[in-house]
Amino acid sequence: SQQGEEDPQALSIQEGENATMNCSYKTSINNLQWYRQNSGRGLVHLILIRSNEREKHSGRLRVTLDTSKKSSSLLITASRAADTASYFCATDYLGGGADGLTFGKGTHLIIQP
Amino acid sequence: DTAVSQTPKYLVTQMGNDKSIKCEQNLGHDTMYWYKQDSKKFLKIMFSYNNKELIINETVPNRFSPKSPDKAHLNLHINSLELGDSAVYFCASSQLGRQGTNYGYTFGSGTRLTVV
Numbered sequence: 351s352q353q354g355e356e357d358p359q360a361l362s363i364q365e366g367e368n369a370t371m372n373c374s375y376k377t378s379i380n381n382l383q384w385y386r387q388n389s390g391r392g393l394v395h396l397i398l399i400r401s402n403e404r405e406k407h408s409g410r411l412r413v414t415l416d417t418s419k420k421s422s423s424l425l426i427t428a429s430r431a432a433d434t435a436s437y438f439c440a441t442d443y444l445g446g447g448a449d450g451l452t453f454g455k456g457t458h459l460i461i462q463p
Numbered sequence: 464d465t466a467v468s469q470t471p472k473y474l475v476t477q478m479g480n481d482k483s484i485k486c487e488q489n490l491g492h493d494t495m496y497w498y499k500q501d502s503k504k505f506l507k508i509m510f511s512y513n514n515k516e517l518i519i520n521e522t523v524p525n526r527f528s529p530k531s532p533d534k535a536h537l538n539l540h541i542n543s544l545e546l547g548d549s550a551v552y553f554c555a556s557s558q559l560g561r562q563g564t565n566y567g568y569t570f571g572s573g574t575r576l577t578v579v
Binding site for chain 1: 467496498503504505506508511518553555563564565566567568569570571572573
């Protein structure tokens with residue numbers, strides 16, 4: 351299976367703290383993406399990092415990619431209550447074409463006010 | 464303007480029935496997908512459809528069939544519904560780059576299917 355894995359499965363922190371989630375995958379990729387899913391909603395694309403990039407920032411989000419370890423991390427700085435959601439990594443596998451993205455199992459993040 | 468819209472949002476039906484879920488995208492994307500999200504939030508791809516090429520996840524029962532009347536629509540038809548089909552079904556679309564690179568999906572809001 352090419353299924354990615356996120357850890358932790360669940361994370362609860364205080365508002366204002368930083369939240370870090372990790373993702374591992376199994377084969378070579380074109381890029382890795384992170385998505386957020388609020389309860390009862392569809393997934394929303396947050397950020398993409400290409401296989402030749404090591405770090406990327408977008409607002410309070412910072413993503414790193416280590417292709418030698420086949421892993422990525424998502425850091426959310428200065429967390430807010432509205433960041434409470436599930437976060438998924440998804441990989442576009444090399445040669446995947448129209449096969450689609452493969453999603454990890456997700457990290458459920460709870461921000462305590 | 465909703466980019467990817469699915470209907471219905473909720474669907475409750477009895478075992479053995481046949482049902483359809485509709486999906487439409489107004490983004491001009493060339494590829495559409497169906498995913499199933501189970502109770503543990505695990506997302507599994509069911510189908511992708513690109514320029515009349517259908518790619519099927521081999522684990523999907525043949526009771527499930529996608530139908531695409533045109534590039535903007537990919538509907539999901541399910542025959543003989545079973546209890547285990549209960550899940551949230553998501554439609555998504557993307558525009559593939561060179562060599563089929565996928566730069567990200569736009570998802571619909573999901574259809575929660577409950578089979579009783």
